[in-house]
Amino acid sequence: MSVESYRTSGSVSSFSIPSREQLLALEIEPAALEEFDIVSFNSRDLRSRPFNLLRTQVLKAMREKKWRLLGVTSATPEAGKSFMSANLAVAMAQLPDVRVCLFDLDLRRGSLAEKFAVSGDHGLTQFLDGSTDELRDVGRYLSNLHLTLYPCYTSRVNSAELLAGERFAKLVEAMRALPDDVIVICDLPPAFANDDAMTIIQRLDAYMFVIEEGMTTKTELRDAMNLLSPAPCLGTVLNRYSAGPLDAYGAYGKYDHYYGQ
Numbered sequence: 001m002s003v004e005s006y007r008t009s010g011s012v013s014s015f016s017i018p019s020r021e022q023l024l025a026l027e028i029e030p031a032a033l034e035e036f037d038i039v040s041f042n043s044r045d046l047r048s049r050p051f052n053l054l055r056t057q058v059l060k061a062m063r064e065k066k067w068r069l070l071g072v073t074s075a076t077p078e079a080g081k082s083f084m085s086a087n088l089a090v091a092m093a094q095l096p097d098v099r100v101c102l103f104d105l106d107l108r109r110g111s112l113a114e115k116f117a118v119s120g121d122h123g124l125t126q127f128l129d130g131s132t133d134e135l136r137d138v139g140r141y142l143s144n145l146h147l148t149l150y151p152c153y154t155s156r157v158n159s160a161e162l163l164a165g166e167r168f169a170k171l172v173e174a175m176r177a178l179p180d181d182v183i184v185i186c187d188l189p190p191a192f193a194n195d196d197a198m199t200i201i202q203r204l205d206a207y208m209f210v211i212e213e214g215m216t217t218k219t220e221l222r223d224a225m226n227l228l229s230p231a232p233c234l235g236t237v238l239n240r241y242s243a244g245p246l247d248a249y250g251a252y253g254k255y256d257h258y259y260g261q
């Protein structure tokens with residue numbers, strides 16, 4: 001990859017997403033990842049198989065539509081959005097022809113910094129509130145995972161105001177200016193929590209919806225999708241499904257998923 005950063009064109013207040021070489025590089029211990037249920041980095045681990053299947057289906061659908069910016073949401077909290085975003089991003093990043101940037105846009109309850117054991121003074125919140133203009137201080141290149149992470153450190157913020165602001169619009173513009181082989185995955189809050197998921201998703205290409213087995217109801221799914229309309233839904237993932245098609249291969253049941261249009 002070139003050491004150039006990728007600038008959005010136009011006004012002085014445009015930003016650029018740094019290249020990997022411009023970011024602090026970290027190596028994350030596999031044991032630390034497993035502690036937070038991130039298992040998709042090791043294709044010899046049976047638990048990575050559902051994520052490998054998911055990445056193939058997601059990439060196929062995104063390439064067909066020429067989509068590159070994907071949000072991950074659910075109806076209600078703790079359905080497994082961050083679990084799914086992290087494992088999908090890591091699984092995709094293992095492919096030689098894809099680069100992945102994972103953004104934690106759950107500004108009120110960001111969790112990816114903890115899951116990937118990264119820390120810093122500046123997260124996406126500080127970028128969006130103008131405390132820093134430097135995305136280089138925010139992003140981390142997780143070198144053994146081949147993944148770039150833009151974490152957000154949980155703080156009491158007026159997230160709706162930040163996401164409605166020009167800086168967020170410019171950030172998405174910068175994501176769109178990334179080279180064609182870069183996929184952007186954004187971990188989001190639940191659709192019913194506040195306006196945040198709706199505001200963000202309107203600017204992305206599409207979203208993936210996480211359904212929690214036995215918890216998410218049909219009414220919640222329908223109401224959430226109505227709320228997010230007209231943004232396109234790439235598909236749904238059934239999380240914590242224990243009788244999936246991969247059982248025959250001995251996959252770890254709780255990571256099984258069903259994915260469909």
Ligand SMILES: Nc1ncnc2c1ncn2[C@@H]1O[C@H](COP(=O)(O)OP(=O)(O)OP(=O)(O)O)[C@@H](O)[C@H]1O
Pocket residue numbers: 036037074076077078079080081082083084106109111188189190239240254255256
């Ligand atoms: N299929 C699964 N197998 C094992 N653990 C899981 C699974 N799905 C989620 N978890 C775990 O459950 C917890 C909640 O999941 P996660 O943080 O991904 O939910 P979330 O939807 O992002 O929640 P929030 O709405 O608070 O952002 C985490 O500890 C996560 O690792």
Ligand SMILES: [Mg+2]
Pocket residue numbers: 081082083106109111187188
């Ligand atoms: Mg989450």
